[in-house]
Amino acid sequence: MEILFYLLAIVAIASALGVVLSKNPVYSVLSLICTFFAIAAQYILLNAQFLAAVHIIVYAGAIxxxxxxxxxxxxxxILVETQRFTTARLTAAFTGGLLCLVLIAALRSAGDIKAANPANAKIGLIENLGMTLFNQYLLPFEVSSLLFLAAMVGAVVLAKKEIA
Amino acid sequence: MIPLDHYIYLSSILFAIGVTGVLMRRNMIVLFMCIELMLNASNLLLVALSQYHSDSAAQVFVFFVMLVAAAEAAVGLAILVMLYRNNPTTQIDVWNRLKN
Incomplete structure (x- = not known):
C-alpha cells in the first residue's frame, strides 16, 4: 500500500512535468490524462471511491x-510555439520551486496534522457524501447548478459563429 | 497508513509544477491544462485532509472545485475558439493588444 502510494506519486509528478515540458499540445493532454488517472488512484487509496469515479468521468471523460x-x-x-527566453524560463522554474518550498513550510506549520480520530473508511462512500451534500450544502449545490447553466449558455454564445 | 506530510509534499509539488507551467509556456491550451493541474493538486490535499480528520465536508468541497474546473474549461475553450477565429494563433503574447 505504501509502495503503491510512492509509485503513483512518482507517476503523477513525472506526467505533470510532461504536461509542462512537452512541445506538442497533444502530448501535454495525454500526460495530463495520465496524471488524472494517478490522482484517481490516490483517491481510491484514500478510501474515496465515489470521488475517484467522479474524477475519472469528469476529467478524463469530459474535460x-x-x-x-x-x-x-x-x-x-502542427503549430510551432515560440519559446520564451532562457532567462525567463529559468526564472519561472526558480519561482515555482520557491513557491513549492513556501507551500510545504506553510502547510506543515499550519497546526496539528496528526490524525484526529481513528480513520473512518466510510467517509468517502456515496451514502455519507450524499447526506452531507444535501443536508449541509444544499444551497451551494443549487447555486452551482445555476453556475453550470451560465457556463453552458456562455460557451455556446461565445463559440457560435456571428451571423452577419 | 501514509503520513499526511507526504500528501502535503505531493500536492505542493503538483501545484508548483502547475504554476511553473503557467509562467513558462505561451500556448493558451497548455496554460489551461496547467490550471487544471493546480486545481487537482488542491483537490488531492482536500481529500487527504478529509480522510485524516474523518470529515466528509472536504470531499463535498472537492465536488464544487471539480464543478468550477468544468465550467472554467468550457468557457475558456470557447473564448479561445473565438479568439482563434479572429487571428489563428494560440500564443498568449499575441493577445496582449487586448489591453488597448
Whole structure:
C-alpha cells in the first residue's frame, strides 16, 4: 500500500512535468490524462471511491475530450510555439520551486496534522457524501447548478459563429 | 497508513509544477491544462485532509472545485475558439493588444 502510494506519486509528478515540458499540445493532454488517472488512484487509496469515479468521468471523460477536440479542430498539433527566453524560463522554474518550498513550510506549520480520530473508511462512500451534500450544502449545490447553466449558455454564445 | 506530510509534499509539488507551467509556456491550451493541474493538486490535499480528520465536508468541497474546473474549461475553450477565429494563433503574447 505504501509502495503503491510512492509509485503513483512518482507517476503523477513525472506526467505533470510532461504536461509542462512537452512541445506538442497533444502530448501535454495525454500526460495530463495520465496524471488524472494517478490522482484517481490516490483517491481510491484514500478510501474515496465515489470521488475517484467522479474524477475519472469528469476529467478524463469530459474535460480532456474537450481539450482534444479543440486541439484537433484548430489543428494546433502542427503549430510551432515560440519559446520564451532562457532567462525567463529559468526564472519561472526558480519561482515555482520557491513557491513549492513556501507551500510545504506553510502547510506543515499550519497546526496539528496528526490524525484526529481513528480513520473512518466510510467517509468517502456515496451514502455519507450524499447526506452531507444535501443536508449541509444544499444551497451551494443549487447555486452551482445555476453556475453550470451560465457556463453552458456562455460557451455556446461565445463559440457560435456571428451571423452577419 | 501514509503520513499526511507526504500528501502535503505531493500536492505542493503538483501545484508548483502547475504554476511553473503557467509562467513558462505561451500556448493558451497548455496554460489551461496547467490550471487544471493546480486545481487537482488542491483537490488531492482536500481529500487527504478529509480522510485524516474523518470529515466528509472536504470531499463535498472537492465536488464544487471539480464543478468550477468544468465550467472554467468550457468557457475558456470557447473564448479561445473565438479568439482563434479572429487571428489563428494560440500564443498568449499575441493577445496582449487586448489591453488597448
Amino acid at each position: 480532456m475530450v474537450l481539450f482534444l477536440f479543440v486541439i484537433m479542430l484548430l489543428n494546433l498539433n
